[in-house]
Amino acid sequence: MTYVKDSSADNPTPPSYEQSQKPVPTLTPQQAYGPSQHDGSSTSPSQGRHPAVNQEHKDTLAPQITNVADKETVYQRVLLINGRAGTTENKFESTVSVVSHGFPTISWPCVDSHFKALVHLNPGPNTISFIFNGPYGPQTTHFHVTYIPLTQNSPLYLVIMLASDSPATFDVPPEKRHENTLNVAVEKFRMCAYMWQAFMSEQFYRNGMGRRALRLDERYIPDTISAQDTGVLRQTAFVYVVRSKKTLKEWRDLKRAQQSPESNHGDQDLYSMFIDTLREYGAPFDKPCTVAGLMMDSHWDTKAKVTRAHAALGGKAGDLALGIFGSHLLHAWPRNMEDIVPAFMNATTTDTRYVANDANESGQWWKAANIGMGAMLHEVGHAHTLTHTATGIMSRGYNNWNRTFMVKEPGSHPSPIPPHAEEGSHWHRVDMIRLRFHPTFRIPQDGYWAPKSDMGPTIEPLEHNRLAIKAPAGLSMVELIVNGGYRTHFEWPEPSQQTTYYELNLDHCKKEARCGPQEKLRIEATSCNSQTIVLDDADDFLRQHIVVLPNVPGKVFKSHELGQKGLGGGHQSSVVLLQSPQRYITSILVHHGGFFDGMVFQWNDGSRSVLGQLGGGATEFRLKPGERVVKFVVRCGAWVDGLQMITNAGRITQWFGGTGGGLAEIEAPDGHELVGLYATAGQWMDSFGIMYRAP
Known part of the structure; x- marks a missing residue:
């Protein structure tokens, strides 16, 4: 269970929707929420008088809706309206009354032409009358909006x-x-x-x-x-x-x-x-x-x-x-x-x-x-x-x-x-x-859309101060946080923009986030299925995830860990999986029960490499000549619940272990090869990761 803790009068009946009406002026969001026409210099509103106006100008005093277009479709019962009514040149206080079919009339304050109101809608077409109660009598705007409940x-x-x-x-x-x-x-x-x-x-x-x-x-x-x-x-x-x-x-x-x-x-x-x-x-x-x-x-x-x-x-x-x-x-x-x-x-x-x-x-x-x-x-x-x-x-x-x-x-x-x-x-x-x-x-304009995957995103280290983000469900956002404070973010708000793989240059990220040499950069990557992965300290992550393996040339990287060492992580282990025509893995003996315990890799020379613990029952997965494991699908939370393997030949093993925890997959980033695994365990495995290098 995870949660976040915090401190702590009669009015004219509006015409029907079908009746022809004079178009109501509307503004774009940018116009509607730009600078006010009022200078905002006074500290309190005062009563004012409208100057004498002719009939043409009088018509312009009628309410104008600035945040909803006439005949627009919405998907809620109660709609917030922002608008202007009366002269924009004088200071005054008045009211705008909202009249709709089947619901009582309610009046809302109007100050220096600005008003806000909540409007009740019935399913289907609605005609709403907004009546500005000004000094020259009521000025009325008839407005149309359709409400479709998204049940x-x-x-x-x-x-x-x-x-x-x-x-x-x-x-x-x-x-x-x-x-x-x-x-x-x-x-x-x-x-x-x-x-x-x-x-x-x-x-x-x-x-x-x-x-x-x-x-x-x-x-x-x-x-x-x-x-x-x-x-x-x-x-x-x-x-x-x-x-x-x-x-x-x-x-x-x-x-x-x-x-x-x-x-x-x-x-x-x-x-x-x-x-x-x-x-x-x-x-x-x-x-x-x-x-x-x-x-x-x-x-x-x-x-x-x-x-x-x-x-x-x-x-x-x-x-x-x-x-x-x-x-x-x-x-x-x-x-x-x-x-x-x-x-x-x-x-x-x-x-x-x-x-x-x-x-x-x-x-x-x-x-x-x-x-x-x-x-x-x-x-x-x-x-x-x-x-x-x-x-x-x-x-x-x-x-x-x-x-x-x-x-x-x-x-x-x-x-x-x-x-x-x-x-x-x-x-x-x-x-x-x-x-x-x-x-x-979701709204109808989205069409049929669902996340491509239930899996959460992963972040892996790369050469040249880079990070690889993989998001099988599609990447929606990467946030950059410096010393605990938000600085900026990158976003992909539309499905057509999304990617499942994205590389971050850490130097560029620091520049965008205005992160100094002694400051800590935190990176949070969120995918379209509402799952997030966090790197609390990007520099430290890169430092801690470069390793040296015996008999493995080149720079080797450790992936992030899957599983939170909820059993203490006292037993640490790793295996090198680099193979050659002379020495290769013939089978994998998987130990599992209600959770995932560990694996034994059998080599053609009779030797064995052990990862994790050897509790539970054992299931053997035999590899064909030239076949090797390239990807792992993992369920984990506080520990590793279960695991599945995929080979370069496209074969997929059965599911080993339990089905609790969140779903993730882990493999070497593009242009890299898997060379090893590492894990920690208590009674069973409580964290798991891979090691890889550029060939």
């Missing part, structure tokens, strides 16, 4: 976890003492998930990757994302409520609280408890899936100054990917669309006599909403294979979460907040590359 994509499941004896309430300040029920938690979690969906789709668009979207597990049940018609039946996000066998005392044990100085990693942690409970629950969590988990029983301990039953963790345990977070900031989350603006404009001071000030960064309610929803998305990001990045949500950019949805915020930050000024509320480009190939985010 073939795997969804994100939403789960609220309760202790066996949980009261099913969460921490709230006195002002909200009647707003901490399980039903309220479900409503808030549902609304949060749709905000995640809108944010992620917009981020894909801004990065030139189309209208990819996070699909939620939806059912035809009473909807709650509008306060004006709660209970209307719609396809809406379903929230699982799961009761654990663990008691409230166990969940709230101070030793399990992530932020507690008494945290004891010897005990089962909250993440493991959550995972175990999901597996006990059964479907849909008994198959590969991704889950966002909210711990309902989080509680701010005013004496210990710790939030009990809270952990900010995300990652994967087997086939179950999970991001978890506590409910201690849930009081500040919006319950529905109408509540979003009030929630993000609520500057009430957090009273730590009742609720937590998480990370000492949620001292006002709007900031608590940012951290609660944004930091939980950070953990869901980990569950989708994302790592920590230099900027954005996977850094601590979730403190600016509100800016995705708002053109103003409390405090002294200048208004308006156009899309390019959202600061931390974004996915870093390397996040987008990882998500681009995640199966959750």
Whole structure:
């Protein structure tokens, strides 16, 4: 199991889709997110008056949508809209109302012509009216968008976890003492998930990757994302409520609280408890899936100054990917669309006599909403294979979460907040590359596409300060990190661009990464099946992987190790496989059982070479004259689970050992020949690699 730990009024009815409309001006992403037409010099918005205008100019005050084209197709229920309305020459505050069929009208702030809004869509064609409530009466733009649910994509499941004896309430300040029920938690979690969906789709668009979207597990049940018609039946996000066998005392044990100085990693942690409970629950969590988990029983301990039953963790345990977070900031989350603006404009001071000030960064309610929803998305990001990045949500950019949805915020930050000024509320480009190939985010334009292989990438040393990257599934990205900080990356974001073999010149990498002679260059290579290999220190890797073998001329390289020496790696061994017409290998005796133990190479002169241990049963693989092994397919993790061999004649052996662990293959790079093997072992083999040279 692996996871990442973190701190912590009535309006006109819009015409039908088929009716002819005046085209709505749209901007390209570059135009939409370029510099604002407002100089941004003021520290707060002020009321202004529009100058007198003629009818032609008056028409230009109607809303213009800048991030979605008219009649575009999208794949999400809740769509984030960015736009301009009113004059761009004066400072003012007004509203833009959003009117759509079958959903209540909701108004959103418009500051100095900038506005942002969330729009509810029904499956199929939608006509949306955006009404600017300006000084000359309502100015209306009718906009068309088609929503196609991609039910073939795997969804994100939403789960609220309760202790066996949980009261099913969460921490709230006195002002909200009647707003901490399980039903309220479900409503808030549902609304949060749709905000995640809108944010992620917009981020894909801004990065030139189309209208990819996070699909939620939806059912035809009473909807709650509008306060004006709660209970209307719609396809809406379903929230699982799961009761654990663990008691409230166990969940709230101070030793399990992530932020507690008494945290004891010897005990089962909250993440493991959550995972175990999901597996006990059964479907849909008994198959590969991704889950966002909210711990309902989080509680701010005013004496210990710790939030009990809270952990900010995300990652994967087997086939179950999970991001978890506590409910201690849930009081500040919006319950529905109408509540979003009030929630993000609520500057009430957090009273730590009742609720937590998480990370000492949620001292006002709007900031608590940012951290609660944004930091939980950070953990869901980990569950989708994302790592920590230099900027954005996977850094601590979730403190600016509100800016995705708002053109103003409390405090002294200048208004308006156009899309390019959202600061931390974004996915870093390397996040987008990882998500681009995640199966959750496929779109019809991709056509049929699947990774070419389940195998992860490998990195091998070469002559002249070079590295060979092999990625059977296709290489999507190589990141260059200096002294722990991201510097740059190379990317292959489209399938047509991808390669399965790529050579890196280390000198060029250092120049691109501005890496000094005394600095450490870390290289991370990611393939299209979301697997990554890491070289923590590229220079040290090259130094450590040049070896001298007896009776083998030339420079010999060791490959990277497969297996993590999880059994201690106490028994080291190596064999030289360089053959000649006079001396050659006739057979290989493979020792294996539930795991892979070792191999004995039988030579024609009667001698033997042993690699690893000789436990388990033994299976003989006989080689034909002139035949030699050139490639190994390996399953490994903490140790070597199993192995298969492929020869220069194309013969493939049976599978030896177990089938756990990740899949990889290893062979000499292009233009090189295999000359030896090396391994370590405990009770059975726990690491394995090859040795090769240029002939």
